[in-house]
Amino acid sequence: MVFLARLSGLLVMVALLAGCERQDAPPLDQQLYVWQRQWTPAHEAALKDSRADFSTLRVLALQAFPRAGWSRARIDAALLKQDGRPLIAVIRLDGQLKSLDQDEVTTQIRQVLDDWQAQGLILAGVEIDHDAGSARLPAYRKFLTALRAVLPAPMPLSITALPAWLDSPELPTLLSTVDSSVLQVHAVSDPRRGLFDPDQAQKWAKAWSRITSKPFYLALPAYGVALLPQTGGAPLVESEVPVERGGERRELLADPQQLRTLAAELRNDPPAHLAGLIWFRLPLANDRRAWSLTTLGAVARGDTLDSRLTLKLSSQDGLYDVSISNQGNLDSVWPERLTLAVRGCDGADALAGYAxxxxxxxLTFTRLRDGRIPAGGQRAIGWARCTHIDQGGSNVHP
Incomplete structure (x- = not known):
């Protein structure tokens, strides 16, 4: 009996210690990339509606491309000041640049940081986004060391990093030059295989945690791309910037259910040094290749995801407008088919995308192409002039 009592007490102590450990583990931070090159009035609502779920904004500030040269993002400094969240300026240096001119790059970065600060923006850090090949990591390390020397002393410096670097012996030294890293686990391989593999992302995160001794974040996708076929080569990728070219587009979209599951697993059992998740990208109301902010927020919080498509009819003098409403928190594809039980129709037609x-x-409306109805949104399907439409006898077929 004494042995059992001691064993019982020991088990209670172990359970209490485990509970304390779980309580002491800090929750994963959740941040957002703001990646639009040209800010619009839609940013105001998007920033406001994202405040509750995302702590920090990583804002595209400056880009350098091999042929196009330097380009600044046209931000709305007043909105960012009003928002008040910690702000990290992201400098995108295209991986196809043959080399990084230390003096030129440093001058460009200092100018944009000075301009932002002159507009009253208080920076919480600088992030360098450079998809360097593994063979160029020693030169990249020297660049970062020199850049750090000219940045204000308290300014944190981070980098976007690629899983391909995991095999490089230069990686630990590279990571020692910065305060944190952002491991990009999406769109890192052949886009024809999809944007995201959650199992592979887990493996990369665990491998990264064994190499770095500093905080790191995972950059996760909340968007889609389109693939345009090209003769004799890899498909052309169209993302947030439209490609001025015709042809059939194959749409790929990160799966919110997959990302919700991964985020929950990472919260429950985070790899060592994982500090948080950064979602790419802040969606605007007219961003057709990003999750809606409703869906993104639900995924970040770990809410149960559900699309609830319902038929909506509005009528005036016998003319019915037919639409579909998504009352759930998960963006939905357009329904494949919609059937209306009707009487006395003398005219009807479908709108673009349906027959x-x-x-x-x-009346049967059949989908001709793919599209999405954002959570909380609706999509017009067609119209009908009838004496009666029986909404109870009508059906939406996903």
Whole structure:
């Protein structure tokens, strides 16, 4: 009995210690990339509605490309000041640049940082986004060391990093030059295989945690791309910037359910040194290749995801406008088919993206191409002039 009592007490102590450890583990931070090159009035609502779920904004500030040269993002400094969240300026140095001119790059970065600060923006850090090949990591390390020497002393410096660097013996030394790193685990391989593999992301995160001794973040996708075929080569990728070219586009979209599961696993059992998740990108109301902010917030919080498509009819003098409403928190594809039980119709038609088949007592709208209805949004399907439409006898077929 004494042995059992001691064993019971020991088990209680172990349980209490485990509970304390879980409580002491800091929650994963959640941040957002703001990646639009040209800010619009839509940013105001997007920033406001994202405040509750995302602590920090990593804002595209400056880009350098091999042929196009330097380009500054046209931000709205007043909105960022009003928002008040910690602000990290992201400098994008395209990986196809043959080399990094230390003096030129440093001058460009100092100018944009000075301009931002002159507009009243208080920076919480600088992030360098440079997809260097592994063979160029020694030169990249020297560049970062020199850059750090000219940045204000308290200014944290971080880098975006690639899983391909995991095999490089130069990686530990490179990571020692910065305060933190952001491991990009999406769109890092052939886009034809998809944007994101959650199992692979987990493996990369665990491998990264064994190499770095400093905080790191995972950059996770909340967007989609389109693939345009090219003769004799890899497909052309169209993302947030439209490609001025015709042709059939194959759409790829990161799966919110997959990302929600991964985020929950990382919260429950985070790899060593994992400080948080950074979502790419802040969606605007007209961003057709990003999750809606409703879905992104639900994924970040770990909410149960659900699309609830319902038929909406609005009528005036016998003319019905037919639309679909998504009352859930998960963006939905357009329904494959919509059937309306009707009487006395003397006219009807489908809108772009759907075709109409009509019989005396049934209207059938059939999807012709893919599209999405954002959470909380709706999409017009067509119209009908009828004496009666039985909403209870009508159906939405996902």
């Amino acid at each position: 109409l088949q009509q019989s005396p007592d049934l």
